[in-house]
Amino acid sequence: MFPWIDGFHWTPNHIIFLSLFFAVVLTLLSTIVAAVRRTVSDFRTHRATEMCWRFNFAELPEEERCCRHQLAGRVPHRICDNAFDCRQCPQYAEFAKLPARAFPPYVGVSFSNNQLYHRGHTWVRPENDGTLTVGLDEFAHHLVGHPDSVQLPVPDSEIESDGLAWRMMKNGHEIRVRAPLDGTVVATGGDKEGWYLKLRPRNPVNLRHLLRGAEVPGWLSGELDRLQLQFSPPDAPACLADGGTLMPNLMDAMPAADWDAVLAATFQEG
């Protein structure tokens, strides 16, 4: 760049300085290009959604990362380090053999033993034709009530486990519901239908990561406790919970509550 300067003569110092300068510039440009290329590669190899979820998982509070075996009372305390993907957990089989705690049949919100549950408050029901039906669980339904609008994926589109399944709007709040598993959208329903998606699983289906049996009431009672704490005023004195059931359509019934925080915790925003 210098030779056109009047009276300029190359010296070793110029060569050293310019070599260093362009080495730095090239290093910086290479860094950006490498980051962009790796990002593109992550999307092409379907790793991106999993990475995003693992990021979010790492940001979740510890009490929201507890292992399913703790929820079922099989172990006193255990924090998941597999981003809730029990399919990759080497200790799953070891803990699954342990006896679960007995929960009352009703913990304040209803659930079905025929359905599997994802911690983003969706349920999954295997159908006879090999498809899987996905819906919003009772807890989330009590919170949201009837959404103002729903934005569902189009049929034949692919969704990935823990990625975005569908969006809902309620009272100005955007709710992003996480997909409970990988699959292709076969059909879409809605609030009135009682289910939202029918999926054809992408791979040989493995639903081991979804909650079932005693894990479900354990998880839901923890979620109810969390909700109660989030609804209590910050300076409220310690008090005993009085039980009771979750009333429907809470977002309309309690418009002044901190719904931003409640929805973030309910739908596993990191």
Next chain:
Amino acid sequence: MADLVLIDRRLIARGAERTSTMRFMFWLIPWVALAALGIYAAALCLYFGLNQTHMDTRFAFGMWIYLDLGMIAMGAGAFFTGFLVYILKQEDLKPVLNSAVVVGLICYSGAVAVLMVDVGQPLRAWFTFWHPNTHSMLTEVTFCITCYLFVLILEYLPVLLRNRQLRKVPSFLVFEYQLHKLVPVLAAVGAFLSFFHQGSLGGLYGVLRGRPFAFRQGFAIWPSTFFLFILSAIAVGPSFLMLVTAAAETLTERRLVGANVFRKLGLISGVLLGIYVAAKAIDTLVWLNITSPAVGFSPWDFYAYKPFGSALLFLEIVPLGLLPAFLLTSPLTTRRRGWLLCGAALACGGVLLNRFVLTVQTLALPTLAFDDFLQYIPSWQEVATFAGVIAYGVILYSLSYRYLPLFGQAKRADKNVSLD
């Protein structure tokens, strides 16, 4: 108003406790007003020229250059903390790393902005790169600072992309992750660039043969001020970071980092400051006894002009040099947060005084028989531009603290999020 509150709440990370939207707005209003005044003053200078300032051809370096040198020294905490964490693996400093990046970005971008007002003709800024003065140390400074500002922007990007709303875009989050993995490369490049531009800023004064008050001997092509500037910058960078973190803790009424982080920053700063003060003392003795007499000047004559007496030299070396080095390293004082912060403030004051002496005192002193001792008082436009940059720094840091994970780095480092 309700919409504004909702937008504000949605930008704040989940679980992060921040002050109310109203309080935050009231905090920002005076700083925004000051920044607006600064922009107005800078626009006057750019439109009408440097006649808006009290600088002239004889007193060409004023408040702005002093601000540049001071801010670049204070911003050294960014590259030095990155160097300590990523290259020297001092993992316990990770909690202040993001904050250091923001402080560095503010200092360097503020310095570059002021420099553009000072140089003027911003539309022709590219001339600096295309037609550089190859005999000037400022060329190296310009190249290095521009590159390093780019490095700082790249380092800030992962912090920015972790904002609650931005992270909802999967490509941003994945790019942030991949860029974050390459940050050690950026830290190494940043350390390399900073080493040279901090040094060259000092060298700029040391090579001024026509200014015997500043002229210094040295090693090869580098005068001693080259090395003193590097040492002083890396000594004071961690101290400034401590002060900024302590200010943020006071304003937010929260403990943001552990006491061990403060002690470690203090220790690093204190040890380096001790070395710097020793080197500075030796350099001053050499200048007093050899360099200045060799060019025909009695060094004490330079201190005959008030208010630049020899007391200023003593102030720089002892109360603002040796004393903070002791406060930051002695086991007697490092247990007390107050003493640590006092030491950090004194250290920063010492380096700022050093930059003032080299910039303003050097130019004020007469060097030729017909020269007068000059007095320089900055115009309101210069002061307002200066204040505008300070306001910009406060605004950017406040917004970053509110909406970005400035002190959350340790949380992520503890958890395995890698797929590799």
